[in-house]
Amino acid sequence: MEVYDNNTLGGSRELVEAVQAGDMQMCETSQSMYASFTEELMSVGLPFLFKNRQAAYDFYDSEVGTQLAEAIRTQTGIRIVGYFENGIRQLTNSKRPITSPDDMKGLKIRVMESPLYIDMFTQMGANPMPMSFAELYTALQQGTVDGQDNPYAITATNAFYEVQKYMTDLSHTFDITCFSINDEFYQSLPADLQKVVDEAAKAAVEVNRQQSIDKEQEYIKTIQDGGCEITFLTDEQRNVFREATAGTYDFFTKNYNPTVTLETVLAKADEVNAAN
Numbered sequence: 556m557e558v559y560d561n562n563t564l565g566g567s568r569e570l571v572e573a574v575q576a577g578d579m580q581m582c583e584t585s586q587s588m589y590a591s592f593t594e595e596l597m598s599v600g601l602p603f604l605f606k607n608r609q610a611a612y613d614f615y616d617s618e619v620g621t622q623l624a625e626a627i628r629t630q631t632g633i634r635i636v637g638y639f640e641n642g643i644r645q646l647t648n649s650k651r652p653i654t655s656p657d658d659m660k661g662l663k664i665r666v667m668e669s670p671l672y673i674d675m676f677t678q679m680g681a682n683p684m685p686m687s688f689a690e691l692y693t694a695l696q697q698g699t700v701d702g703q704d705n706p707y708a709i710t711a712t713n714a715f716y717e718v719q720k721y722m723t724d725l726s727h728t729f730d731i732t733c734f735s736i737n738d739e740f741y742q743s744l745p746a747d748l749q750k751v752v753d754e755a756a757k758a759a760v761e762v763n764r765q766q767s768i769d770k771e772q773e774y775i776k777t778i779q780d781g782g783c784e785i786t787f788l789t790d791e792q793r794n795v796f797r798e799a800t801a802g803t804y805d806f807f808t809k810n811y812n813p814t815v816t817l818e819t820v821l822a823k824a825d826e827v828n829a830a831n
Contacts, residue, residue: 556581558784565686568668575633580735585641585688587667589733592633594813595626598820600671601792601807602727602800606828608643610727612764613827619819626814634741636756637734640767642706644728647719650701652786654723656680656799665691665700674806675727676704679799695719706730708767711774716781723786725796734759 564570564579567588573579575592605611614620615638624635646653648662659680666672666683676683694700695718703715704725710716717742734756741749753795779785788796807817 562689566689567773568687571633571735574735575631577737577739579737580740581734583639583732583734585667586731586733587669587672589627589631590669590671593627593630594811595623595630595815596733597671597811598668598807598815598817599623600669600728601650602803603677603797604820604824605729606831608729608768610824610831611640611731611826613771613830614823615709615731617823617827619815619823622815622819628738630814632738633735634738635735636731636741636752637760638765639732641730642708642733642767642771643726644704644730645710646702646704646723646725646727647716647717647783648702649695649698649720651778652721652723652784654786654788655790656828662702663700665694665703665724670810671807673805675800675803676811678802679796691715692718707771707774707778710783710825711777714781716778716783719783721786722778722783724788726788726793727796727800728788776788 564573567584568591570579570582571588571592574582586596587600590600599614605614620638620733628634646664648664650662651658653659656679659676661679664676664681664683665686666676668685668687673683673685686694691700691703692713692715695703695715702719704727705713705715710719710722716722719756736752741752744752775785804817811817
């Protein structure tokens with residue numbers, strides 16, 4: 556295998572398109588990028604869906620996670636071989652500390668290129684601006700946008716703290732990235748090599764998730780040492796955001812009709828949340 560990192564071969568959309576076309580065999584991109592190709596993963600981007608990361612793991616490793624992957628495969632020709640943790644998404648901005656939706660008013664927040672995220676941040680009171688991740692640092696640096704939402708790991712490793720003064724541990728969505736392969740290519744492999752791909756992907760998921768847990772405090776320290784002030788919300792403060800974004804569930808119901816229904820996703824989410 557030849558590995559190209561750090562957007563060397565393009566942004567997330569270009570990667571998914573290349574894998575779908577068979578120009579590239581595999582890629583790893585955020586779940587939100589699949590919104591341009593299928594409705595199936597949009598429901599898992601709904602705000603405050605999972606209680607914690609273990610609940611999210613249990614969800615994606617369940618039969619519902621398998622159903623989502625199969626629906627995506629049949630609709631797009633892309634096979635998800637693993638759900639990586641990208642982290643729990645937090646909010647940063649260059650203007651002020653954020654402790655309530657009122658503090659979001661007037662802020663230009665870069666969001667992923669997904670209608671669901673646009674609606675979510677509109678519900679919070681912000682001015683969402685969809686933008687490719689590859690353009691984000693420059694946009695923050697130049698003030699094209701005031702803020703962005705990403706997990707601690709992404710904010711730390713991409714040094715967004717250099718151009719952002721404030722972070723809020725909003726924890727509004729658990730973000731996965733899809734480790735994916737062109738299904739036609741996968742099907743062309745002999746059974747023993749398909750097994751190699753499957754086993755390697757499973758091992759990669761285990762390593763990815765453990766590293767995400769192990770390194771989180773390190774990332775938080777990097778952000779704070781870089782001069783970015785982190786506000787840790789109370790449960791009561793976070794519940795105000797949860798109530799403010801309840802309308803995003805209605806937005807989903809009115810606009811989307813995935814094969815794996817919202818009812819199925821919410822029932823499984825309730826189950827794993829109760830168990831964790």
